[in-house]
Amino acid sequence: MTTVHTPPRPPTAIRPEVVARTGLYALLAANAAVVAVLFAQAGFASNALIVLGRLAGLYGALLMAFQLLLVARLPWLDRRIGMDRLTLWHRWTGFTLLWTLLAHAVFITLGYADSSGLDPVDQLVDLAETVEGVLRAVVALALILVVGTVSARFARRRLAYETWHFVHLYTYLAVVLAFTHQVAVGTTFVASPAATAYWWTLWSVALGSVLLGRLVLPLWRNLRHRLRVSAVVPENDDVVSVHITGRDLHRLPARAGQFFLWRFLTRDRWWQANPFSLSAAPDGRTLRLTVKAAGDGSAALRHLRPGTRVFAEGPYGAFTTLRRTRPDTVLVAGGVGVTPIRALLEELSGHAVVIHRVATERDAVLHDELRELAQAKGAELYLVTGPATPDRLAPAELARLVPDIADRDVYLCGPPGMTAAVRRSLRELGVPKPQIHFERFSLAG
Template identity: 50%
Template sequence: MTSLALPESRDLSVPAAQRHAVRPTPAWWRDATAVFAWATILFVVALWVAGGGLSAFGSLGEGVTNVGRLSGLLASVLMLQQVLLMARIPIVEQAWGQDELARVHRLVGFTSFNLMVVHIVLVTVGYSAGTDLGVVATFVDQVLHSPGMLLALAGTVALVMVVVTSVKKARARLRYESWHLLHLYAYLGAGLALPHQLWTGQDFRSNVVATVFWWGLYAASLAAVLAYRVVLPVVRSLRHRLVVSEVVAESPTVTSVVMTGRRLDRLPVRAGQFFQWRFLDGPGWTRANPYSLSAAPDGRTLRVTAEAVGDSSARLAALRPGTRVLLEGPYGRLHTGVRTRAKTVLVGAGIGITPLRAILEELPASPDGVVVIYRVGSQADIVLADELLDLARAKGGRVVAVVGHRNRDRTSWLPVDSSHLGDAEALTRIVPDIAERDVYVCGHPRWMDAVAAAAHEAGVPADAIHSERFTY
C-alpha cells in the first residue's frame, strides 16, 4: 500500500456559481414506496375476500379453482409492480438505488412468474374436476374458447423467455444489449395478459372498486413507463442537445468523453450518478450503455470515462467531436446526497474509480475529511491519477494506492502481496477512524462484497456503506 506523492496542485473544483446543489435523499422515500407496494398486495387480497374468496370452497374443484384465482391476482399485481420497478421512476430510483432495485426486481419477477404458473395449473385442475375432459384437454379447451386466452398464452410465452434469460447462467452467456432487448418482452407479457384478466376474471369486474383499482393500476404502470422510459429521455435529449466536444485517451484501454450542451445547469444530476448513453455515430447507436460521470457536473460539460471491455465501450475511442448524444437518466444512489457522516472513504478498483473521482470533486474541503483507496493490478492500470491527487489535496485528503495482482487463495479486496493482513485490518491501518466515516465502493461485484464485508467488520454500519453495481 502506497500513499501517492502529491504534485503541484491544480484547482479542479467546480466554481460555486456552477456547482449543483446537492440535497440529501429523504429517508422516507424508501419507506413510502415499500408501504405502497405492500398496500397494493394486501388490497388485492382484500378484494378477493370481499368477492367471496373465503366462501367459495363448496367442492374440491371449486376450492382448487378459488386458490388459483388468488394466485393469479397476486401474480398480476406483482407483475405490475415489476413494471413499475422497471419504469425508472425517480423517487423509486433514489429510494432504492440500482443494487437494491435489481435485487427486489428479480425477487418480485420470479415470485410473480411462479404464482402465474400456480394459477394456470390450479385453475386448469379445478375446471377439469367438473368435466370428463381431463387436465390437458381442459387446458386446450380454455385456450381455444375462453376470451383472451390465446393472447394470455402468448403473454405467458413472452414472460417465460424473460425469466429463462434472467437466470444467472443464461445472463452470463448474453451480451448486455441482447439481454436488455429480451427483457423488454416483460412489457409485452403484461400487456397481452390484460384482455384475459378483464374479459374472464370475475375479480376484475366484481364491483366498481375492483374495476377502478385494476384499471387504475394498469393505467399508472403504462403512464410511468411512457413518461420515464420514453418521454422524459426524449425531452431531456432535445432540451440539452448534447454533443461530443472532446475525446481523451487516458490510457491504451481507457477513454474519456467530454460532452457539452444547452442548459446543463438544469439537469438534475449528482456527481457519481450514471446515465444510459446513446452516441449517434453510426450502426449500433440504438444500444444504450451505462456510464457514470467521472467529473462533477459543472453546468457546462458532462464527462464519462470507460474502459474498452466490449464493442460498445471500445467505440468511445473512435468518437468524433460533434457527434450527437442521447441520454436517459440520471440514475443511481452513488452520490453525496446519501452521506450520513462528515468524513468519507472512497474505495475504488480499476475503472470503478471514475464515479468516485466525481464524488471526490463534490465533497466539501475538510482536514483529513476524505481518504481515497485506489486498488489496481499494476501501476500501468492507474488512470486519472493527477486529477485524484490534485482534488485530494484541495479537499484536505489523501490518496492511497493498493497495487498488486489479485489474491486467488481467498476472497479478499487485497492483492496477494498483502495476504498477511486481514481485510478489515488493512482498512483500519489505512483509515484508523473508518468506523466513523461513510464508505463508498465501486469496482467488480465480488470485490465490492469483500470491501463491504471488511468495512462492516471494521465497525461501519450498513447504512454508511454505499455501492453501485453495473451487472445485469
C-alpha cells in the same frame, strides 16, 4: 484547474433510501389488502381450487404491475434506491410472479377439470377454445416462462446483454395479453364499479410510469439539452475521456457519482447503449465520462469526432452524497472504478480519505487530477499497487490507512471481486451497513 464543490450536507435523520424502500413496501402491502377485500366482495366459487386459482391470478396481476414500477426508472425512486437494487428486486419479484401465475393456471385448470370430468390437458384446451381471453393468457404465461428461463443465473451468464434484453422485451407483450385476459374473464374486475376503477387505475399507473420514465422523460431531456461530443481525450492506451456539451446543462439534475446510458449517434453505434459514470462533478456547462476499453463499443469511443450527437438516458444511480450519514468519508476505488469516486470527491464536504487500488501505477487513470483535488480539499490520497490479492485491502491494511474507518461513510466502486473483498473487510472492522455505499453499474443486475 479543478473546480471544488462543497454543497451543504443533506439532512440525515431519516435516510432517503429508507424512506423510498418503506414507501414501496407500504404501497405493495396496501394494494395486496385492497385486492383481498375486492376478491372477498366478489364472492367465492363453489370449487376451492377455482377460488385459489382466481386469488393467485389477482395477486399475479398485482405483482406484474409492481414489476413495471420497479423498472420504470422513475427519478424519485432511482436516486434514493439505485437502479442496481431496483433491478435486483425486479428480478426476484419476477420469479415470484412466475410461480404465482403457474399456480393460477394449475388451480384453475384442475378446478374446472374436477367439475367437468375432463382430464386437465383437455380441460385447458377446452378453456382456450371456448372462453374469451384464455388463449391470450396461455400465450402470456408461455412468454413469461421464456423470460424467466433466460433470466436465471445459469442462462444470464451465457447471453450477451443485447440478446437478453431483446428477449426481455416480450414481457411487455405478456403484460398486454394478461391485462386483456383479466378484462375479458376476470370476475373480480367487473364485480363492482369500485373493483373496475381500482384495476384500471392500477394498470394505468404502472404502464404510465414505464412510459414516463423510459420514453417521455429521456426524449424530453435530449430534445431540451441537445448533447454533443466536444472533445475526446486519451488518458492512456486503454482509457479515454469523452467531454460532452449541450444547452441548459445547469438544469440537468445530475450529481457526482451518477451514470447515464449513453448512445453515441454514429452510423455503427447508434443502437448500442452503455452505462458509463460521470468522472467529474457536473458544473452546469459540460459532462465528462472516462471509459476503459473493455469491448468493441467502449474501444470505439476513442474514435468519436467532436460534434457527434449523443442520446443519453439518465442520470441514474443512488451512489451520491445523498446517502451520507457521517461528516467524514472514505472513498475506495478499484481500477477505472475511480471515475465516480473522483467525481464524488469533488462534491464532498468534510474530511475524506481516498484509496485507489490498481495493479501498476500505469493503471492509475486520473491520478494527477485526484492528487490535485485531494490537495485542494485537504483529503488524504493513497495509491495501493500490486497483484490482485485480498490482503492488499484486508482489514489490517484498511485500519492502518484509516484508523477511524468505523466512524466514516465508505463509498466503494471497483471490480466485483474487489468490491466483495472490501465489503468483507469493512464488516470485520465493524463499519455499520448503513455507512457502506456501493452500486453495480449494470443494466441487467
